[in-house]
Amino acid sequence: MSAVLEVTDIKKSFGGIHAVNGVSFDVREGEILGLIGPNGCGKSTLFNCILGQLTPSGGEVKLDGQIVTGLRPSELNKLGVSRTFQLLQVFPKLSVRENLILAGQEHQGNMASRLVGRSDAGLTGAANQMIGFFKLDHLADEPAGGLSYGQQKLLDAAMAFMGGPRLVLLDEPAGGVNPSMLADLKERLVAINREKNATFVVIEHNMEFVMSLCSRVMVMAEGKVLAMERPDEVRKNPAVIEAYLGH
Amino acid sequence: MSAFAKPLKIALGLAVIAGLILVPMNFNRYGLFILSQWAVMSIAAMGLNLTLGYAGQVSLAQGAFVGIGAYAAAIMTTHGWPLPAAILVAITLSFAVGWVLGYPALRVQHHYLAFVTLAFSTLAFLVFRNESWLTGGIYGISNIPRPHIFGIATNKPLPFYYVCLGLLAIVSLAVWWLIRSPWGRAFMALRENPLRAQSLGIDTRRYTLMAFAIGSALGGVAGALYAPLTQYIDPVPFNLSLSLDLLMMVIVGGAGFYFGPFLGAMIAVLLPEWLRFTEGYYLMLYAVAVMLLLIWSPTGILGILDRTMAARRTKAASALRAVAKSRLETVQ
Numbered sequence: 001m002s003a004v005l006e007v008t009d010i011k012k013s014f015g016g017i018h019a020v021n022g023v024s025f026d027v028r029e030g031e032i033l034g035l036i037g038p039n040g041c042g043k044s045t046l047f048n049c050i051l052g053q054l055t056p057s058g059g060e061v062k063l064d065g066q067i068v069t070g071l072r073p074s075e076l077n078k079l080g081v082s083r084t085f086q087l088l089q090v091f092p093k094l095s096v097r098e099n100l101i102l103a104g105q106e107h108q109g110n111m112a113s114r115l116v117g118r119s120d121a122g123l124t125g126a127a128n129q130m131i132g133f134f135k136l137d138h139l140a141d142e143p144a145g146g147l148s149y150g151q152q153k154l155l156d157a158a159m160a161f162m163g164g165p166r167l168v169l170l171d172e173p174a175g176g177v178n179p180s181m182l183a184d185l186k187e188r189l190v191a192i193n194r195e196k197n198a199t200f201v202v203i204e205h206n207m208e209f210v211m212s213l214c215s216r217v218m219v220m221a222e223g224k225v226l227a228m229e230r231p232d233e234v235r236k237n238p239a240v241i242e243a244y245l246g247h
Numbered sequence: 248m249s250a251f252a253k254p255l256k257i258a259l260g261l262a263v264i265a266g267l268i269l270v271p272m273n274f275n276r277y278g279l280f281i282l283s284q285w286a287v288m289s290i291a292a293m294g295l296n297l298t299l300g301y302a303g304q305v306s307l308a309q310g311a312f313v314g315i316g317a318y319a320a321a322i323m324t325t326h327g328w329p330l331p332a333a334i335l336v337a338i339t340l341s342f343a344v345g346w347v348l349g350y351p352a353l354r355v356q357h358h359y360l361a362f363v364t365l366a367f368s369t370l371a372f373l374v375f376r377n378e379s380w381l382t383g384g385i386y387g388i389s390n391i392p393r394p395h396i397f398g399i400a401t402n403k404p405l406p407f408y409y410v411c412l413g414l415l416a417i418v419s420l421a422v423w424w425l426i427r428s429p430w431g432r433a434f435m436a437l438r439e440n441p442l443r444a445q446s447l448g449i450d451t452r453r454y455t456l457m458a459f460a461i462g463s464a465l466g467g468v469a470g471a472l473y474a475p476l477t478q479y480i481d482p483v484p485f486n487l488s489l490s491l492d493l494l495m496m497v498i499v500g501g502a503g504f505y506f507g508p509f510l511g512a513m514i515a516v517l518l519p520e521w522l523r524f525t526e527g528y529y530l531m532l533y534a535v536a537v538m539l540l541l542i543w544s545p546t547g548i549l550g551i552l553d554r555t556m557a558a559r560r561t562k563a564a565s566a567l568r569a570v571a572k573s574r575l576e577t578v579q
Contacts, residue, residue, distance in 0.1 A: 051446065077448035089443040091436055102436055105429040106448035114429040121429045142564070163448060 003062075004029050004167050004199045005050070010059035012042075012049050019045040021223035022059070027167070032193055032200040034214035034231070036207075038244050042223040043203045044086060047169050051083055052076050063167070078106065082165035084156045086172045086203075092145025096136055096155055099144050100127035104162035126162065134158045134188060150177045154185060161192060167199045174206040182206075186213055207245070211235070219244060271408060279404035280476070285516045286411035287472045290418050292496040292508035294465025299494070300502035301426060302458030303438025304352050308364040309493040311371035312341045312463040314485030316470025318375060321388040321480050330394035330475060334414075337471035338464045345463025349456040368487050375482035387481030391474050411472055418468060425461070426505065434458050438503070466493075499537060501549030510548050 003026040012020040020042040027033050035043050048054040050061050052073045061069045063079060071079075091099050105114060105121040114121060131140050134154045139147060144155055153173065160168050173189075174182050186209065192198050204210045210217060211231040219226040219234060221243040227234060234240055271282055295309040316337035323333040351363040375382050382388070393401045394410065401407040425431055433454045436444035441451050474480050492515055500511025518536065522529035544551045 053442075053445070072450075072452075073445035074448050074450045077446055083446050085443065085446075089440055089446075091439040091443070093439060094432070094435060098432065101429075102432045102444075102449075103447045105432065106450070108429075111453070114433075115425070117428075119427040119429070146561075159443075159447065 002029050003027060004064060005201075006062040006065075007046075007050060008060045008062070010046065010049050010061065011057045012045050012054060013057050018223050020049060020056070023220070023223070023225055024059075025218055025225060025228060027199055027201055030193070030197050030199055031216065032189070032202060032214045034210040034217040035201055035203045035220065036205070036210060036217060036234075036244060037220035037226070041220045043220055044171055046220070047083065047171055047201075047203065051081065051169065074106070077163060077165075080163070080166040081169070082160040082163060082167070083169040084160045084171055084173055086175065088149070088152050088156065090144040090147075090152050090155055090159070093143055095141050096131065096144055096147070097124070097127050097140045099155060099159055100130050100162050103159035104164075107163040123162075130158045130162060135184065150181045153177050154181065157185065157188070161196075161198075164196070165198060167201070170200060170202045170204075172203055172205065174204055174209045182209065189213065267412060268409075272405065274405075276404050279408045281516060281520055283404070283408045283411040283476050285512050286408070286415040287469050287476060288493070288496065288512040288516055289509050290415055290472070291466050291469035292493050292500070292512050293418060293422050294462040294469070295493050296462075296497045296500075296502060296504075296508045297422065297425070297434070297465070298458050298462030300497055300504070300507060301431060301438060302434040302455065302462075304349075304455060304458055305357060305361045306348075306364045306459070306462070307361050307487070307490045307494065308348060308368045308371070309462070309466045310485055310487065310489030310491075311368045312345060312466025313470040313473060313489060313493075314371055314375055314482070315341050315344060316467030317474040317480050317485065318382055318388075318470070319467070320471035320474040321391045322381065324392050324394075324475065325388060325390065330471070334468060334471045337467040341467025341470075342460045342464040345466075346456050346460040348463065349459030352455050352459060353452055365487065365490075368490050372482055372486045375485060382482070385481060387479060388474075389479040391478045391480065393475045393478070407476065411476065414468065414472060418465060422465075423505065430454070430457070435503075495537065499540060499547050501547030501553070504547070504549035504553070507547055507549050514548075 005027040007026065008024050010020055010023045011018065023042070023046055037043055045054065049056040052071050052075070055070060059069070060067060063081065068076060068079065091102065094102065101120050101123045104123045104126060108114070108121040108123065109117060128140070131137055134157070136151065136154060136158070139151065144152065147155065153176065157170070157173055160170070173185060177185060189200065190213070193200060202210065202214065214231055216228065217231050217234045218228045219237075219240045226243055227237050227240050229237065235245070271279055274282065291309055291313050294312070295306060298304050298306050319337040319340055320330065320333040323336060324330055348364065348367055352360050355363060376385060378384075379386075393407050395401070396410060399406065401410050426434070433444070433449050436449055437451060437454055437458065445451050496511030496515045497508060498511070499514055500507030500509065519529060519533050522532050525532055540548070546553070
């Protein structure tokens with residue numbers, strides 16, 4: 001399998017703190033890669049460096065072999081890289097359906113056609129389909145800000161898929177989501193992974209979620225890669241147990 | 248209820264439009280002037296509502312763009328150009344200057360952005376006042392002609408009021424189209440969550456600049472009507488207080504609501520006139536009325552309406568949910 005994403009020696013410091021200190025890894029086409037590690041080990045900073053939200057102090061990011069370091073988040077998204085956020089990031093005053101249309105509209109046509117063309121950019125059907133897929137039907141016309149935390153998490157994930165991305169970086173998708181909804185979310189992620197051949201990188205603290213979802217797990221500690229192994233190997237790795245999992 | 252809502256809205260809209268066309272036929276010169284001023288200020292406030300209300304970019308420079316449009320129209324029409332040409336120039340000029348003024352917004356936000364635009368407002372005022380070779384300086388430009396539209400002279404107050412109303416209608420339709428388009432959605436995304444917007448492929452830089460440029464262009468349109476309305480301009484009406492007035496119109500009417508600017512401009516232009524019978528107290532009463540309104544509803548007049556409707560919707564939705572739930576339980 002070829003690598004969708006290749007990250008080479010990424011560094012990011014804030015003042016004297018080396019939040020990410022020379023991280024290299026690759027993500028294979030179609031896999032679900034887990035990313036775990038203690039709080040403050042640099043997982044989210046790494047995501048932000050890959051996605052252009054932060055400019056790395058050093059290193060290189062390649063997407064399908066092309067260097068994309070320094071591209072803006074919107075440009076990366078147009079290349080098929082999407083994300084969700086650790087904290088809720090929806091558009092509270094727009095309805096659920098409008099949130100989803102917004103999430104896909106920049107992938108349709110150009111600036112001119114988005115001004116003079118259809119007001120939904122031809123996405124109402126796709127948005128309704130996504131709403132059905134994530135079981136948000138009864139909430140389609142509600143303002144997103146009025147949804148429960150778990151429902152907003154689902155919407156956040158659904159939005160990440162509207163542009164038909166090849167690579168999705170999910171930052172703690174399971175945080176604050178109740179068990180039954182979590183099972184739903186996992187099922188959806190697996191389905192999109194299989195059917196659309198989308199590749200995922202998932203930051204998550206819920207070990208059960210990570211272990212059952214991911215084909216490989218990368219463990220970070222203090223800004224560096226501690227291990228990159230199969231889930232069952234990670235569980236037994238003494239260094240990982242010491243740094244993160246605990247005895 | 249919702250089955251009646253749409254025809255009711257259309258009927259109400261048609262009644263308002265008919266009223267705006269028919270009722271002023273009996274107005275005197277002064278009444279028509281005030282109403283024309285309302286139309287002009289509505290256009291300018293609609294522009295600011297786009298920049299501030301929809302796209303969330305604070306601007307204290309809208310008055311300066313009204314000035315730019317007014318001077319462009321005054322200079323051109325006193326040199327024999329027709330008003331439509333002057334309006335096009337006013338739009339182009341304010342759009343271009345507004346685009347450039349948008350660049351600071353890519354770096355600073357909120358109060359800081361307000362200060363940047365405030366400085367621009369002062370700069371524009373100084374240009375209007377000091378560059379007398381172009382603007383006539385403190386003496387201003389007088390004898391600004393009113394246009395002939397399809398061969399009809401609009402010198403008299405009533406025909407010119409219809410010019411203002413017609414342009415207000417065109418601008419209203421254009422803005423309505425814009426905010427319903429994906430652009431409008433992207434503007435709201437800038438306001439609600441720029442970080443998330445970026446990660447969804449929304450080019451926040453381009454949309455921010457566009458929000459500034461289009462909003463400013465509408466300020467220019469308003470100015471290009473203001474000049475032939477008053478037929479005399481000098482720098483004073485375009486100082487910072489006009490920008491603050493326009494900001495107040497947007498906030499009082501309800502920022503981010505389509506009809507906000509119309510209401511806000513109505514209050515700012517008409518309320519002082521209605522309160523004139525109180526003589527010396529009318530400006531004070533006006534100030535108190537605005538303060539009370541904003542304490543009661545920080546989201547403006549339309550904010551009150553929106554909250555009532557939302558409360559009603561929630562009630563209806565929870566009733567529906569209760570029904571759905573009981574049905575589910577029956578099935579189980």
